[in-house]
Amino acid sequence: MSAPDAETGDREAEFRAFFERHYAELARLAHLLTGETDAADDLAADAMLALWRRWDRVRAAEHPAAYARGVVANLVRTRIRGAVRERRRIAAFWDRRPEHVEGPDVPAVVDVRTALCALPFRKRACVVLRHAFDLSERDTALVLGVSVGTVKSQTARGMKELQRLLGDRAATELAARRP
Incomplete structure (x- = not known):
């Protein structure tokens, strides 16, 4: 060869x-x-x-x-x-x-996937990379090509929105899965 x-x-x-x-x-x-x-x-x-x-x-x-x-x-x-x-x-x-149509068709139960899909892309990406993939803020910033500050703010806002969509208990359980 x-x-x-x-x-x-x-x-x-x-x-x-x-x-x-x-x-x-x-x-x-x-x-x-x-x-x-x-x-x-x-x-x-x-x-x-x-x-x-x-x-x-x-x-x-x-x-x-x-x-x-x-x-x-x-x-x-x-x-x-x-x-x-x-x-x-x-x-x-x-x-x-x-x-x-007069009123929206609201599903009876909102699961995590549906709630995640409701988030804007950057918030969803920050939450998924930080909490589902356990990436650090720095690594998440590197993946998304944004600053660490952007990752911090987007993750916090995304979690707050998930909390609103899923309720306090479900969002807290999602965050608690991170080691």
Whole structure:
């Protein structure tokens, strides 16, 4: 095997090991950020494809797993923005109809996933990364590309909103799961 072939083999083996170590975590992150199981798997796969394409940059990064989480967060953000645009187009279409619904259809029970999906992306990402993934404020800031202060404020505001949506006991239990 020539030197370039050996280097390519090492690169592929290194990526394969990274994939095996982090794919499930990235899919879980995408699931918690989107609330959609099928979309989470697709987003994690898309993230891995993007990481492979930039593997030299990823493996040279100080924190490759944080880099990967950032890629997932960006893909989720793009997906959410697209969904919001689509909902606005649909709402604009249906708003032209003469009949309107008097009251909203409020579900009887609000679970954590539904409550998380109600949070704006940055708050949701901060809460999920801090409480579900046990990342430090610094690591969360690194993943999202924001300051530590932004992580602190967005996490606090997100938890306050979850407390309002879920009730004090449920939000406290969610926060208590962090070691």
